[in-house]
Every structure is written in structure tokens, then in C-alpha cells.
Amino acid sequence: MSVSFSPRRRYVDEYEPPWYTKPAFYVPAAIVGALLIALVIYCVILLTDLSREADAFDLKQLEQMESASVIVDRNDKIFGQIYVENRDTIPYDQLPRDLVNAVVAIEDSKFYQHKGYDFFGIVRAALANFTAGHVTQGASTVTQQLARNTYSLKERTFRRKLVEIFLARRIEERLGKQKIMELYLNRIYFGGGLYGAEAAARGYFGRPAHEMTLTECATLAGLIKSPNRLSPWTDKEASRESRNVVLGRMRELGFITREKAATAQGEEVVIGSRQSAQGQTYAVEYIRQQVIAAVGWDRAMNEGFRIRTTIDSDLQKVAEDSLKANLDRIEQVPDYKHETYESYATRFRTAKKAGTTSQLPAPEYLQGAVIALDNQTGGILALVGGRDFEHNQFDRALQSRRPAGTAMTPFVFAAAFEKGLFPGTVV
Numbered sequence: 001m002s003v004s005f006s007p008r009r010r011y012v013d014e015y016e017p018p019w020y021t022k023p024a025f026y027v028p029a030a031i032v033g034a035l036l037i038a039l040v041i042y043c044v045i046l047l048t049d050l051s052r053e054a055d056a057f058d059l060k061q062l063e064q065m066e067s068a069s070v071i072v073d074r075n076d077k078i079f080g081q082i083y084v085e086n087r088d089t090i091p092y093d094q095l096p097r098d099l100v101n102a103v104v105a106i107e108d109s110k111f112y113q114h115k116g117y118d119f120f121g122i123v124r125a126a127l128a129n130f131t132a133g134h135v136t137q138g139a140s141t142v143t144q145q146l147a148r149n150t151y152s153l154k155e156r157t158f159r160r161k162l163v164e165i166f167l168a169r170r171i172e173e174r175l176g177k178q179k180i181m182e183l184y185l186n187r188i189y190f191g192g193g194l195y196g197a198e199a200a201a202r203g204y205f206g207r208p209a210h211e212m213t214l215t216e217c218a219t220l221a222g223l224i225k226s227p228n229r230l231s232p233w234t235d236k237e238a239s240r241e242s243r244n245v246v247l248g249r250m251r252e253l254g255f256i257t258r259e260k261a262a263t264a265q266g267e268e269v270v271i272g273s274r275q276s277a278q279g280q281t282y283a284v285e286y287i288r289q290q291v292i293a294a295v296g297w298d299r300a301m302n303e304g305f306r307i308r309t310t311i312d313s314d315l316q317k318v319a320e321d322s323l324k325a326n327l328d329r330i331e332q333v334p335d336y337k338h339e340t341y342e343s344y345a346t347r348f349r350t351a352k353k354a355g356t357t358s359q360l361p362a363p364e365y366l367q368g369a370v371i372a373l374d375n376q377t378g379g380i381l382a383l384v385g386g387r388d389f390e391h392n393q394f395d396r397a398l399q400s401r402r403p404a405g406t407a408m409t410p411f412v413f414a415a416a417f418e419k420g421l422f423p424g425t426v427v
Contacts, residue, residue: 310379
């Protein structure tokens with residue numbers, strides 16, 4: 001009997017360490033973790049710094065706006081203003097509801113929901129701009145625009161945008177929505193040298209803001225994104241198109257019915273002349289000089305005085321129109337060979353478009369002047385120093401020197417009558 005033995009084979013499994021302990025994993029993971037921690041620390045420091053910077057702004061400045069001093073005639077009718085920025089601030093209850101809704105519709109549809117900034121709006125705008133390859137839309141809320149315009153946050157940088165967001169949030173924490181909208185609509189620029197809704201309503205439409213129609217409100221709201229380019233004084237058709245976009249958005253958001261939107265889109269808006277909106281005449285200029293002499297330049301331009309005068313604005317207009325009409329009539333006489341008002345006005349308009357009015361010589365067309373006085377008080381009722389203040393600011397009623405001539409005759413006769421002399425008396 002034979003017995004054979006075979007050697008036992010021993011299998012020794014090699015030890016495999018866990019995957020997460022391998023350098024190929026933990027080295028990159030450690031680097032990524034360190035970078036994330038550094039990023040978190042950086043973000044905390046940045047946000048703290050931005051919050052501190054936003055807290056440094058004085059919110060009292062939100063209500064510090066230059067207001068035009070208003071000139072009123074003897075019947076308390078406004079006929080001129082003195083200003084650096086043509087603005088007349090008004091409270092929220094004098095802003096028409098249609099204007100507020102129009103601004104919300106076109107500028108900030110989430111105005112009543114957000115806390116100063118619209119996160120999803122920012123993401124949406126970023127994606128749209130990235131897809132288009134250039135900036136096609138913004139995401140600034142009304143509150144952000146108020147902050148930017150108040151504190152001149154004009155730099156186009158990422159940090160400036162973050163400061164604006166933090167500041168907008170702080171404003172929302174301190175002020176209600178109505179106050180924010182009031183400050184916004186009193187501050188923003190509407191083109192044509194008009195700041196705030198009240199000045200814009202009077203300048204464009206010749207009426208106070210609270211009397212504006214739906215169409216007029218939509219027109220103003222449509223100007224905000226590009227005030228000078230869309231001003232009806234600059235491009236009436238572009239202004240109309242922008243207005244209709246606003247009305248369409250108001251309809252989509254339920255602020256107005258489809259019928260009201262269609263009616264308003266079909267309306268023609270009557271726009272006042274730019275020169276009358278600026279209100280600069282010889283009478284206004286004389287009053288401006290007197291006010292500056294009395295209270296100083298800064299106060300006259302910025303503190304919003306209501307200046308009461310002896311001027312009768314209706315008589316003032318009659319005097320201006322009468323002077324122009326009579327001098328125009330003289331210039332139309334056959335064989336009149338001197339420069340006419342119309343020829344110079346044509347040259348002036350061309351130069352104004354080209355920005356070269358300073359190169360024009362002083363006008364040489366026929367001029368005149370009018371002063372009307374109240375005989376009982378000596379107050380000035382009308383003052384006209386020339387045919388067109390824009391062409392030439394020299395006041396021929398008050399600044400030109402001329403011999404008194406027969407203008408003294410009434411005073412001589414009055415003195416003689418007081419002494420008992422009569423028209424037939426030989427002196």
C-alpha cells in the first residue's frame with residue numbers, strides 16, 4: 001500500500017487599501033477642499049466688506065434733491081423756474097396711479113415682491129446677455145436705480161453692482177415701497193433737461209403730474225431707459241413705440257384692460273414746445289438775477305423757493321406776441337433789405353443741431369422792447385427785452401442806454417399841472 005502526499009498550496013490574498021486613502025484621491029480632494037475653504041473665507045470677507053461699504057452711505061441723501069424755484073405771477077400762476085436741475089418734488093399722493101403702474105410694468109415687475117433686488121431677474125438677464133454675446137437687458141430694480149442715481153454709482157464693475165444690491169436691500173429695510181417709488185419718480189431724469197415726474201409732466205404736456213392721462217403716463221415711463229434718445233422732442237416716433245411697449249406690459253400684468261391699452265396706443269399725445277418748457281424769457285432772467293442777489297446762487301438754484309411777482313403772465317404773453325407780430329409785419333414790407341427774424345431763426349436752428357450756436361454772430365434783425373407798469377404801485381406787469389431770448393440775451397428794456405427824449409414829457413407836464421399851470425400856459 002502506497003500513500004502519496006501532494007504539497008498544500010497556500011493562497012495569500014494581497015491587502016487592498018480603501019480607495020479614499022490613495023494619494024490619487026486625497027491629494028486632489030485636499031486641494032479642492034482647501035480651495036473651497038479659501039473661497040468661503042474670501043466670500044465672507046467680501047460680503048462683510050460690501051455690507052460695511054453699503055452701511056457707510058447716508059440714507060438722508062435720498063431726499064436731498066435740487067428743486068427748482070418756481071416763479072408765479074400776481075395771480076399765483078406759474079410762468080417760470082430757476083434751477084440747476086429742473087425738478088419740482090411732489091408727495092406720493094400726487095403721483096398718478098397709472099404712472100406708478102407703468103413704471104412697475106416696464107422697469108420692475110417684481111417691485112412689490114422683492115427686498116431690493118431680484119435674484120431670478122439677475123440670473124435671467126445674465127443668461128440672456130451671455131447667449132446674445134452682449135448686454136441686451138438689465139436686472140436693476142427700481143430700488144437699485146434709486147441707489148445708483150442718488151449716490152452716483154456709475155462704474156460698470158462687478159463690485160459696484162454688488163454694492164448697489166447691498167445698498168438697495170438696506171434702503172428696503174428702512175423705507176416702505178410707496179416712499180421708495182416717490183423718491184424714485186422725483187429723482188430720475190426724463191430727458192429734455194427735466195428731472196422728476198412733475199417737471200416732466202409740465203414740460204412735455206403742460207400740466208401737473210396728477211392730471212396726466214394714461215397715455216401720457218406710459219409715455220414718461222417709456223423714456224426712463226434712454227431719456228434723451230426717446231424724448232418726444234428728439235424722436236417722436238421712437239417715443240411712441242416705447243410708450244406702446246409700456247402699455248402692452250401694463251395689459252399683460254393686468255394693470256389695464258385690453259380695450260384701454262388699444263385705445264391708449266392709438267392716441268396722439270400733444271407735446272409742448274421745448275423753448276416754452278424751459279421757460280427762459282427776459283422777464284424770468286431779470287427775476288432770476290434779483291433772487292440770486294437776494295438769497296445767493298446756491299439757495300436760489302436748489303432750495304425750491306416760490307417766488308411771487310407783480311408780473312401778469314397773460315399780459316406778458318400779449319406783450320411778447322404783440323412785439324413779435326408788429327416787427328414781423330415791418331420785415332415783410334416790400335424791398336425790406338435788412339436781416340429778418342425768420343432768416344436768422346433758420347440759421348440758428350441749423351447751428352443748434354450741429355452744436356455750433358456759439359459761432360453765430362449776434363442777430364441783426366429788427367428788435368424792440370416793452371415794459372408795462374402798474375400805475376398805482378409801480379410794479380412791473382410785463383417785461384419784454386427783445387424778440388427771442390434764446391437768440392440773444394441782451395435785455396433792451398433794462399440794459400440798453402438811450403436818450404430819454406419825449407419819455408420825460410409826461411413827468412414835466414404832471415409837475416406843471418400840480419403847480420396850477422395849464423396846457424395853454426406859456427412857460
